[in-house]
Amino acid sequence: MAEHPPMIALDGVDLIYVTDRGAQMALKDVSLRVASEEFVTLVGRSGSGKSTILSLIAGLLEPTRGTVRLAGAAVRGPSPRVGYMLQQDTLLPWRTILGNVLYGIELRRRVTPEDVERARALLEEVGLAGVEKKRPHELSGGQRQRVALVRTLMTGADVLLLDEPFSALDYTTRLKLQNLILAVMRRYRKTVLLVTHDIAEAIALSDRIYVLGDRPGRIRAHFPVPDDLARKMPLERRHHPAFQATFQSVWQALDAEEGDA
Ligand code: ADP
Numbered sequence: 001m002a003e004h005p006p007m008i009a010l011d012g013v014d015l016i017y018v019t020d021r022g023a024q025m026a027l028k029d030v031s032l033r034v035a036s037e038e039f040v041t042l043v044g045r046s047g048s049g050k051s052t053i054l055s056l057i058a059g060l061l062e063p064t065r066g067t068v069r070l071a072g073a074a075v076r077g078p079s080p081r082v083g084y085m086l087q088q089d090t091l092l093p094w095r096t097i098l099g100n101v102l103y104g105i106e107l108r109r110r111v112t113p114e115d116v117e118r119a120r121a122l123l124e125e126v127g128l129a130g131v132e133k134k135r136p137h138e139l140s141g142g143q144r145q146r147v148a149l150v151r152t153l154m155t156g157a158d159v160l161l162l163d164e165p166f167s168a169l170d171y172t173t174r175l176k177l178q179n180l181i182l183a184v185m186r187r188y189r190k191t192v193l194l195v196t197h198d199i200a201e202a203i204a205l206s207d208r209i210y211v212l213g214d215r216p217g218r219i220r221a222h223f224p225v226p227d228d229l230a231r232k233m234p235l236e237r238r239h240h241p242a243f244q245a246t247f248q249s250v251w252q253a254l255d256a257e258e259g260d261a
């Protein structure tokens with residue numbers, strides 16, 4: 001039997017931004033793969049092109065060269081299969097939490113009692129029972145990101161792009177949310193591409209890590225997270241003896257960049 005195509009595949013992708021100040025090559029010859037139900041992280045410094053890669057997969061940008069495919073089909077624009085979660089939650093301040101969670105469905109069709117039931121169940125699952133009638137400003141940053149997670153899950157997308165979703169949170173909130181996100185992604189069998197500049201976060205969450213170099217952005221190295229780490233939850237991974245060695249490898253690949261500057 002033929003192998004399934006990877007859920008996400010970039011091959012030889014260049015991306016040039018053209019502005020009134022000229023052209024800038026943001027990505028150069030980027031190739032990467034994410035298999036179905038895999039959790040992959042792109043680590044790179046600010047400006048290395050991480051968000052640009054997610055925009056290509058989300059169909060918001062077209063590559064200047066190369067191909068971007070979803071489950072074997074060329075990306076031609078936004079797809080309902082792809083969900084996006086950002087660093088700053090993008091909750092609508094005037095809507096209730098339930099209203100925010102149901103917003104994506106409302107844009108497409110009439111909301112059913114089953115939708116409301118599912119939204120409540122998901123909110124409860126992420127520890128937010130009872131907040132349905134509140135407004136976003138009444139919640140903490142970590143709670144708002146959990147609402148954003150539920151909203152993303154409600155869309156039914158099976159490919160989730162997470163753009164530094166933890167970076168605005170304080171340390172302990174971030175660690176707890178990492179555990180929750182990995183548990184939820186596994187439970188609902190999502191395919192995930194996370195981008196971050198935080199090496200520890202990448203190791204704590206992913207099955208594999210790509211290191212992105214900058215100016216122009218290109219894949220510099222690739223690390224599978226060792227099996228005995230990848231089997232564990234994020235908080236446990238940080239205490240595992242294999243964590244430091246993996247951290248050193250990724251750090252060196254990222255740091256090698258400095259020498260090029
Ligand atoms: P990262 O997410 O890793 O911080 P980005 O993908 O946002 O990096 O940006 C990569 C490079 O492309 C940066 O140099 C940035 O200034 C440039 N860039 C990003 N978006 C645009 C845009 N819309 N127009 C022009 N240049 C852009």
Ligand code: MG
Binds near residue numbers: 050051052163
């Ligand atoms: Mg970015």
